[in-house]
Amino acid sequence: MIDDILVKKLLSQIVKKDYEENLKKRFREVYLDEPIPEGMDNLIGALELPPEELQLIDNNIQDSVDNTITPIIKSLIDGIETDEEIAEKTGIKLNIVRKMLYKLYDLKIANYKRSKDPETQWFTYSWKFEKDELISKIKKDTEIELSKLNAQLEEEEQNMFFVCPYGHVRVNFDVASDYDYQFLCPACDEELEFQDNAEIIENLKANIAMVENDYDSFIKKVESWL
Numbered sequence: 630m631i632d633d634i635l636v637k638k639l640l641s642q643i644v645k646k647d648y649e650e651n652l653k654k655r656f657r658e659v660y661l662d663e664p665i666p667e668g669m670d671n672l673i674g675a676l677e678l679p680p681e682e683l684q685l686i687d688n689n690i691q692d693s694v695d696n697t698i699t700p701i702i703k704s705l706i707d708g709i710e711t712d713e714e715i716a717e718k719t720g721i722k723l724n725i726v727r728k729m730l731y732k733l734y735d736l737k738i739a740n741y742k743r744s745k746d747p748e749t750q751w752f753t754y755s756w757k758f759e760k761d762e763l764i765s766k767i768k769k770d771t772e773i774e775l776s777k778l779n780a781q782l783e784e785e786e787q788n789m790f791f792v793c794p795y796g797h798v799r800v801n802f803d804v805a806s807d808y809d810y811q812f813l814c815p816a817c818d819e820e821l822e823f824q825d826n827a828e829i830i831e832n833l834k835a836n837i838a839m840v841e842n843d844y845d846s847f848i849k850k851v852e853s854w855l
């Protein structure tokens with residue numbers, strides 16, 4: 630179950646956040662006062678990262694999910710409760726185990742109980758994996774993703790699109806024909822061109838089919854997991 634593609638997708642968010650912070654820092658160094666783009670994809674676009682670097686980031690994220698986060702969750706599922714025992718069992722450094730446990734806690738897919746040892750007066754934290762939270766989070770995320778993709782598909786299917794030949798804007802007929810545009814690019818004044826969006830529509834449909842397929846197989850696994 631924990632190797633399911635949608636589970637991995639959710640877990641990769643945890644590490645993606647770190648990379649996003651790094652890219653934001655880099656953006657600030659290069660562009661100083663310009664507003665920072667939201668989201669990983671927009672940051673990557675704005676920084677014009679070379680494909681080798683994208684591949685490297687992608688590999689690192691996969692590596693963290695497969696070799697750090699997944700073994701930690703598997704330990705929790707196996708009933709191992711403390712960070713020290715998890716570190717011992719998985720061979721992952723204790724500080725990293727702790728860091729990841731708190732990231733899982735932020736996503737609400739891990740929780741802990743604190744108790745005081747009556748003899749030493751030390752606090753122990755016993756961790757627990759929140760399976761139901763993971764399942765409901767994936768359900769919610771996928772529903773949001775699918776409704777966004779379907780809205781996008783509808784917009785593409787029901788409109789004609791016009792683009793600046795230099796890539797400054799892409800707008801539908803209503804916007805292109807209104808008073809502000811009059812079929813001219815607001816950035817460079819070049820005439821906007823009609824764009825055949827058949828390929829965009831095909832890609833969106835393929836993407837929707839893929840997400841639906843992943844979701845179906847996730848739901849089937851959940852039934853046997855409960």
Ligand SMILES: [Zn+2]
Nearest residue numbers: 793797814817
């Ligand atoms: Zn233009």
